[in-house]
Amino acid sequence: MRPFEYRRATKPSDISAADRIIAGGTNILDLMKLEVEVPAQIIDINPLGMTEISEIDGGLRIGAMVRNTDCAADARVRRDYPLLARAILAGASPQLRNRATTGGNLCQRTRCSYFMQPEARCNKRDPGTGCDALHGVNRSHAIFGASENCIATYPGDMAVALLALGASVEILGRTGTRSVPIGDFHRLPEHQPAKDNLLEPGELISSVTLPPAMGGAQIYRKVRDRSSFAFALVSVAAAITIADGRIRHAALAFGSVAHKPWQDPAVETALVGQEPSLKLFAQAADLLVGKAKAQSGNAFKIPLLRRALIAVLSEATNTEA
Amino acid sequence: MFGTFDSPDQRNLLDRTGQGIIGKGLDRPEAGLKVTGRATYAAEYRPENCADGVLVTATVAQGKILQIESEKIEALPGVLGIFTDKLMLRRPAQGTAGRAPAQDPRQIEYHGQPLALVVAETFEQAMHAAKALCITYERHHDVPYDPETAPSEPAEKPIILGDLDEAMANAAHKVDATYETAGHASAAMEPHASIASWQGDDLTIWGSFQMISHNVKELADALRIAPKRVRILSPYVGGGFGSKLGISHDAVAAALAAKALGRPVRVVLTRQQVFTTIMRRSETRQRLRLAADGDGRLTGLGHEAWVSNLPQESFAEPVTQATQFLYGGENRKLCVNIARISRLTAGSVRAPGEAVGMQALEAAMDELAERAGLDPIELRKRNLPSSEPGKDRPYSSRMLAEALDQGAAAFGWHERQPKPCMTREGEWWIGLGVASAARVNMLMPAAARVRLEPDGSLLVQSDQTDIGTGSYAILGQIAGEMLGVPIERVRVELGDSELPSGAGSGGSFGASSTGSAVFRACEAIRDRLAHRLGARSDRLDLRNGIASSGERSAPVAELLRGYALEEIGRIKPGKTQIDYAQASYGAFFCEVAVNAFTAETRIRRLLGVFGFGRVLNQKTARSQCLGGMVWGIGSALSEELSFDLRDGRLMNHDLEQYHLPVHADIPDLDVILLEERDTAASPLQAKGVGELGICGTAGAIANAVYNACGVRAYSFPITPDRLIDRLPEPLT
Known part of the structure; x- marks a missing residue:
């Protein structure tokens, strides 16, 4: 770990463009020990509060510093957004969730092994050096939206649920606040893989807002190599409502398949208004994975995602195989 | 006076001593220090x-x-x-x-x-x-990084008996399958x-x-x-x-x-x-060839393995170690080939040889059972030789058939569907599998000092280590039992090179080898006490600080006359190691669930039944077995060293990316210990247990996966990517 300057923020305007923000520290400390991250200045935002979950306009505002454990345990979250609670509890371990924050979780970095090894070539870590993952060990990498510059995935669970739930991210900057749909918050690598999301230097996530609950079935399915403490191979977040025997609303998001939580409106459109059936689900799943492109070592993710989506839709609509 | 162990010790002295602590599931004396963070690492x-x-x-x-x-x-x-x-x-x-x-x-x-x-x-x-x-x-x-493309050479002279090719050609039932196991890290906590x-x-x-x-x-x-x-x-x-x-x-x-x-x-x-x-641990590729007659009796057995290491390293994962003695089959070809590649050193990791060798052998046996139309337990029992193939030496003791039978009864094996894909619970295919356990037994040179203090308390000393296995507990139990001293009055000092040289902790030999040295030191002290009592040492009874023989009786402290008695006991492997095929045995029974959609495999139940001679401490032995079975789950389902073949770089070098089983992967584990006396293994009649729990576990799991979903695993670990292409379509 490189020596660094540490400050505690007392107000948001203490944060400068040169600062790297630390909240729960569950990811950045590991990366600093590996010298994947080498910030000269660290600012600790724990004194800034932002620890409340409050009701707004029929929805919820979750402060950026709400710990994952507290968010997943909140009665309103559990009642109205069980998808969010389940996704959070599918990640990490209790000890990590006790530290990890809502804002920090959104900003966690990829677990691409080449990104995590400073001597490997990585455009995300050291722009312009190349991508060793492209022809290397890329079992866990992207099947959607990758570029030749980066095939890493966003590894988290919570953001995938938030995407299916239609959440927005409130960002606080020097010139005020702005709100972006979570689907726009994370970005695809394109020519700038170093940039994970829309946050500009000096900006801070202040909260995440959820629209009014839509009811229906909410499912988070995380497929992984072991039962706990493993990142998803693929994950599916689904919020489905049925009316008069037909799918009234379908919100789907997919994790560990792209540089950002993945969404495909065409798949949702194909489901809405239809009677649930295995045939319909297979068609929707085929539509989704028809656009997937495997890397050299992760072709299995395509049938896996297809089957996982069919399983989730079946479970959500009580459709028997 | 004390030296090599050349003939079986049939006195079974520890069954005639009266203190009553040997074999008991006593707590480890250092456990309190460890769980409160006061043991200094x-x-x-x-x-x-x-x-x-x-x-x-x-x-x-x-x-x-x-x-x-x-x-x-x-x-x-x-x-x-x-x-x-x-x-x-x-x-x-x-x-x-x-x-x-x-x-x-x-x-x-x-x-x-x-x-x-x-x-x-x-x-x-x-x-x-x-x-x-x-x-x-x-x-x-x-630079060669890939064992599949690097040239390989035989690690040692192959074992060739009869004509395996001919046996395969004439077999009524046969299996010819190639298995791959991933490399493993030892991943100790400290x-x-x-x-x-x-x-x-x-x-x-x-x-x-x-x-x-x-x-x-x-x-x-x-x-x-x-x-x-x-x-x-x-x-x-x-x-x-x-x-x-x-x-x-x-x-x-x-x-x-x-x-x-x-x-x-x-x-x-x-x-x-x-x-x-x-x-x-080296990755392995293993070709198994099994030839059987119409009754399912093996006529041929081939086990050829390919492993890797750095140039000049003599260690080659001894994949065929248990295959040499476990089953019959007069026509044989067993060999290990080694490729020289530029990856970190390969060496001993958790039961080198059997851990991965039994994994493949037992999976192949399951396939043979299916082809021969036999229950997998029956197939195994039909193929237990009366003497070691090719060496014609007897087995010192072998509880394999008993382990299979008792395990089958305890586990409810009769509920298994003989054909795969017969049991589905919601999204999950359910299946049962069985495998044998076997691990060679070794006695190693060891010495230990035992000192009976003037007040009748005991001090046991050796440079033997306790790597979390229970050495402190069992060495104290042996000495206390032999000299009639309550366990509270026995102190054990280990892990200091100035103390007499124990066997060390490895190859499952620490307890029986260093324990035998303690035993022999105690025998010498018993002789001296018997002499002082005026009795024959084989008639001496020592318990709770009282020495007695017939009518004679005296407090041990009195016989000591204010001075300590101290002896160093020694043991070395001798003729018993050559005259007998020695191994610990057992059986694994596993129930798995395989997700019909996502190909995730989860263990539901896992039972191990083991016979390894005298059980020195029920609790520490059971814990060793449980730990081995957890490693077996890792080997079957999740552990895999992943290398970049372009530069030999290890890609998953921490406990986040290298997937050891976590608590949620370990469901209902159970262990049954079979009491046994192996007089040729050691003066304690004890064999090794430390590694036995991993030797075959993954085979039982793979067999259960097949029974569940009809897919044979030929590549380990059985992660979803290795199954999904062959899983039945879930929608039909």
């Missing part, structure tokens, strides 16, 4: 003025160092020195080597090899400086660590070791000093799993730096360095 000693060293490792796989830019680093705060001594280790030492492994780190042989040690006043300063050190390399190209401190020419090392008497020699040889100058202290070891059988980079580097700086130096490997610089 290697890196936790605090000698005065101790500096911290951090190793710098290679970022190329083969080449040599052109330049180390040390000047800038030496100027960093707290930095005391940068060491690139020729005596530093290039590779870790193999188990029982007793001499230094390859030295001189300037020649680079694998990605991640330690090259230099940076020492500073604090750990943080040393780490920072180590990361900042700039090294330029001359990089070699055309990282390798050493604190070195010199007093003149004498070196003290607080370290984390499994076999201290060998480690002293290795360290002395590496440092070019006399073994008597080296003292190792290793009273508590946080797991080794083979990786601490021999010395590693930390100890030598710490000793050299401490000498140069004139103050103690501590070197602790980072978790990543433990993965990239210590022992790996």
